[in-house]
Amino acid sequence: MVDDGNEAGTEVAELAAAVRRLVDLMLRVEENDPSLIDVISELDAMSAELESAQGAVDPFENARAGKWFFPRHDPVSGVENALAPPIEMEFDEDGAARASATFGLPYQGPKGFVHGGISAMVLDHVLSVADVSPDQPLVTAELSFRYESPLPLFERAEVTAHRVSVDGRKVRVAGDIRVNDRIAVSAEGLFIAKRLDPMSATTTEGASR
Amino acid sequence: MTSEGPLSWLPHPRKELSQFTPGDGVLTAPPLDDPLNTSAAALRRIIDALARTAPDGEHLPATSEQLLALADSLEKHTRPVPTQLFEMWQGEGIARHDPATGQENPMAPPLQLFDGGDGWAVGTVTLGLPYQGPPGNVHGGICAILLDAALAVANHLAGTNGMTAKLEMSYKRPTLLSVPLTVRSRQLSVDGRKRFTMGEIVADGEVTVSAQGLFIARRA
Numbered sequence A: 001m002v003d004d005g006n007e008a009g010t011e012v013a014e015l016a017a018a019v020r021r022l023v024d025l026m027l028r029v030e031e032n033d034p035s036l037i038d039v040i041s042e043l044d045a046m047s048a049e050l051e052s053a054q055g056a057v058d059p060f061e062n063a064r065a066g067k068w069f070f071p072r073h074d075p076v077s078g079v080e081n082a083l084a085p086p087i088e089m090e091f092d093e094d095g096a097a098r099a100s101a102t103f104g105l106p107y108q109g110p111k112g113f114v115h116g117g118i119s120a121m122v123l124d125h126v127l128s129v130a131d132v133s134p135d136q137p138l139v140t141a142e143l144s145f146r147y148e149s150p151l152p153l154f155e156r157a158e159v160t161a162h163r164v165s166v167d168g169r170k171v172r173v174a175g176d177i178r179v180n181d182r183i184a185v186s187a188e189g190l191f192i193a194k195r196l197d198p199m200s201a202t203t204t205e206g207a208s209r
Numbered sequence B: 001m002t003s004e005g006p007l008s009w010l011p012h013p014r015k016e017l018s019q020f021t022p023g024d025g026v027l028t029a030p031p032l033d034d035p036l037n038t039s040a041a042a043l044r045r046i047i048d049a050l051a052r053t054a055p056d057g058e059h060l061p062a063t064s065e066q067l068l069a070l071a072d073s074l075e076k077h078t079r080p081v082p083t084q085l086f087e088m089w090q091g092e093g094i095a096r097h098d099p100a101t102g103q104e105n106p107m108a109p110p111l112q113l114f115d116g117g118d119g120w121a122v123g124t125v126t127l128g129l130p131y132q133g134p135p136g137n138v139h140g141g142i143c144a145i146l147l148d149a150a151l152a153v154a155n156h157l158a159g160t161n162g163m164t165a166k167l168e169m170s171y172k173r174p175t176l177l178s179v180p181l182t183v184r185s186r187q188l189s190v191d192g193r194k195r196f197t198m199g200e201i202v203a204d205g206e207v208t209v210s211a212q213g214l215f216i217a218r219r220a
Helices: A011-026 A035-054 A116-129 B035-051 B060-075 B081-087 B140-158
Strands: A088-091 A097-102 A138-147 A156-167 A170-179 A182-193 B114-117 B120-125 B163-171 B181-191 B194-203 B206-216
Touching (some): A011 B060, A035 B035, A116 B140, A116 B163, A138 B140, B140 B163, B140 B194
Antiparallel strands (some): A088 A097, A097 A156, A138 B163, A170 A182, B120 B181, B163 B206
């Protein structure tokens, strides 16, 4: 079955959602709040339980690393990754990618605004999946970002990306992040169609197929 | 030293530790031994453990309920967002909550940067599965946020700050998970309100990703 990236129903996705909520709350707690002591011991106990259940399994294998298309574990759209906002993605009939997200305190850069690096991370991800086919994943080669206006926290941000041109394995993609139809950050990217194999990732060209 | 009172120059004790001036060795907020830093580290651990967990394990649903109960009880101890948006910026130090370098942000690896001399800000970080993009490799967007943050720190080090206006990233070779990565950055030049800054990620002696940024300072 091909994951559509939007099924949040698995246990790991539920756990990630709970941890994501804790991450958000953690940024609003005073540094010496006594309630944190219990949080630390409970979290450590749960981590130990999860870690012991993993045994000697190869971490890459366990992370379902081979699922390229709509991964559930990536740090941007992965419902199973507590780092991910996560952004919700969909695709137009013409292949253009659309995503939306509302960023909270963990994603803050300047006071009240989304971190410039977070905008870059989200755009990189959405650009890399625009008009992509499952058997030809894209690897980032070059990215250029223009920060046109500040991107506020707590407002619905809309991200779009579309393919500009394809020249052999070179794919050019453009996109932007907007709030209330105003462009906050625009991006252009050059991607290379290439599949990186986790087991041969130690060599550059040896990884391509 | 100041006209605001005899002790007003004393920084907030917590913020003092996150401050730096050019010449200080540490350029990012150092870890502290307080409950919040320890909690952030505990959350980092469970985020990593989750990334290594196979789906549908038998013991998982109970853990999810425990986590939600924990969140419910923690929520009672949180400040409202508007209050925290003000409080978290008190003091003159570097943000301890930054998503790349912040010790108190569980999202951050966190990247610690030091004064490497000659204007370089330098740090080493090893990234695990939560930061994965292509199989076995660091997500390109994670490289972008680490470099954007490192460029900002290099601007701090040079003593001339600014907001990101343009950022150009060049991905030269795969950046691997689970190996030590050196992140280094340096301000190249200043032209009026414009600051030109570069940075790169180096693994095993080779540059995997390089970045160039244009930052604009606020009007004086």
